[in-house]
Amino acid sequence: MKHFILSFIALVFFVFESIFAQLFAGDAFGDDKIVVPHFMMIFVFFLTMYGSRKMGMLYGAILGLTYDVVYTEILGIYMFLLPFLAYLISKCMKILQNNILIAVLTALFFTAILEVVVFQMNIILSFADMGFGEYMERRLLPTILLNLVFIIISCYPLKRIIEKLDLQGETD
Amino acid sequence: MPQFFNKKLLLLLVSIIVLVALIGFSLREREELTWPEQFLKDTTGWVGNVFNKPVSGITGFVGDLKDLQHTYDENKKLKARLDEYVLLKTQVQDLKEENKDLRDNLKKEDDLRKYSPTQATVIGRNPDRWHEMLTINKGKRNGVEKNMAVITSNGLVGKVKSVTNFTASVQLLSSIDKANRVSAIVQGDDKAYGLIEGFDDKKNLLLMKRIPYDKKIKKNSLVITSGYGGIFPKGLLIGKVVDVKVDQYGLNQTAYIEPSTDFYDINNVMVVQREVDGEPKESVGEDEVK
Numbered sequence: 001m002k003h004f005i006l007s008f009i010a011l012v013f014f015v016f017e018s019i020f021a022q023l024f025a026g027d028a029f030g031d032d033k034i035v036v037p038h039f040m041m042i043f044v045f046f047l048t049m050y051g052s053r054k055m056g057m058l059y060g061a062i063l064g065l066t067y068d069v070v071y072t073e074i075l076g077i078y079m080f081l082l083p084f085l086a087y088l089i090s091k092c093m094k095i096l097q098n099n100i101l102i103a104v105l106t107a108l109f110f111t112a113i114l115e116v117v118v119f120q121m122n123i124i125l126s127f128a129d130m131g132f133g134e135y136m137e138r139r140l141l142p143t144i145l146l147n148l149v150f151i152i153i154s155c156y157p158l159k160r161i162i163e164k165l166d167l168q169g170e171t172d
Numbered sequence: 173m174p175q176f177f178n179k180k181l182l183l184l185l186v187s188i189i190v191l192v193a194l195i196g197f198s199l200r201e202r203e204e205l206t207w208p209e210q211f212l213k214d215t216t217g218w219v220g221n222v223f224n225k226p227v228s229g230i231t232g233f234v235g236d237l238k239d240l241q242h243t244y245d246e247n248k249k250l251k252a253r254l255d256e257y258v259l260l261k262t263q264v265q266d267l268k269e270e271n272k273d274l275r276d277n278l279k280k281e282d283d284l285r286k287y288s289p290t291q292a293t294v295i296g297r298n299p300d301r302w303h304e305m306l307t308i309n310k311g312k313r314n315g316v317e318k319n320m321a322v323i324t325s326n327g328l329v330g331k332v333k334s335v336t337n338f339t340a341s342v343q344l345l346s347s348i349d350k351a352n353r354v355s356a357i358v359q360g361d362d363k364a365y366g367l368i369e370g371f372d373d374k375k376n377l378l379l380m381k382r383i384p385y386d387k388k389i390k391k392n393s394l395v396i397t398s399g400y401g402g403i404f405p406k407g408l409l410i411g412k413v414v415d416v417k418v419d420q421y422g423l424n425q426t427a428y429i430e431p432s433t434d435f436y437d438i439n440n441v442m443v444v445q446r447e448v449d450g451e452p453k454e455s456v457g458e459d460e461v462k
Binding site: 011014015016017018019020021022023025032034036037038066067068069070071072073074075076077078079080084118119122125126127128129134138139 | 341348
């Protein structure tokens with residue numbers, strides 16, 4: 001049952017990202033800005049913070065692989081990154097105190113890290129030709145803003161749902 | 173605890189190796205996707221289809237409302253151009269008939285321009301905006317094959333990158349990929365051949381490279397596909413020239429082309445199958461560029 005609810009939420013976020021990109025791909029946020037929705041990743045981060053590390057990494061790997069297969073067609077990048085970042089988050093949350101503001105900031109910080117690492121990977125694979133300065137201005141900042149808005153909207157409902165499922169019991 | 177730490181380090185190393193192997197595997201030019209990939213794509217494609225219907229209904233309604241505001245002005249402008257259109261239509265009809273007669277006289281059946289379209293709806297877009305790709309709701313079952321050209325009513329948008337039973341991924345012309353090239357012609361008194369490769373996403377212009385340096389290219393001339401790539405039909409509109417620059421060695425020119433379609437607002441597309449079979453030779457239009 002737990003897995004059913006979680007996978008349903010994950011699936012909704014997964015599809016919603018693509019629909020969001022389809023609807024707002026154009027100039028909806030200023031002429032040459034590119035905003036990238038990372039809703040699914042944020043779900044994985046919250047799952048790690050309020051659920052358990054194991055679940056976070058498991059969902060991270062499966063969702064990352066699906067994302068790679070369906071959207072980017074370059075296998076491995078998200079599949080590797082999501083569980084890795086989920087692991088780092090769980091380490092961070094042991095040091096930081098567990099209140100919702102800290103959770104929001106941590107999720108945002110890791111979204112930014114994810115975005116930068118993916119950018120570097122694409123530079124290496126020569127699927128991107130942007131300087132870092134240009135990237136910061138045109139992609140990173142708008143993306144962070146969009147995801148901040150999404151985190152703020154979704155953090156409380158996500159926290160409630162995940163805590164209700166009570167995943168702490170099956171921790172590491 | 174050192175034992176424990178080592179285990180994790182080992183896991184990290186192994187996963188990095190797997191990562192590199194997987195990337196290498198997927199970068200290769202692949203004829204077909206593996207079956208787990210196809211299965212995942214079909215499943216998510218189905219889900220995307222379910223979600224897409226209500227969403228596109230709502231956005232369609234909002235778009236209609238916006239259109240209503242401009243109806244009066246548009247109507248005025250269109251009426252002014254109607255006479256022009258009638259004249260053009262009779263001319264086209266005349267030319268078509270003449271073309272057909274001449275072809276009959278020559279007994280030449282093949283035509284690079286001929287194609288048969290398959291209608292499709294866009295059900296998703298790659299949210300990670302590095303690889304500009306769309307997912308459409310037609311696949312192998314509907315006769316879509318890898319490398320077919322994809323157009324909208326305004327012109328060429330891209331080609332089919334991979335195909336599963338019920339969905340297909342379309343790589344847009346604007347995506348940055350070395351393998352993403354289209355042989356094209358700049359129309360004018362003096363036809364110039366070149367290759368569309370690359371996209372300036374800051375100015376939203378396509379780059380048409382390898383045009384011989386001595387060709388005079390007028391601004392605003394139209395650019396169409398040449399059909400020499402072996403895959404695309406001839407005569408699909410790509411855009412119009414807005415700027416021409418000589419490349420760094422002075423041997424070639426690069427034209428900046430304003431695409432005729434908006435790559436960010438695509439909802440319905442046509443996948444076109446060329447009727448003349450191209451040979452699987454990949455030596456694109458370069459032979460034509462003298």
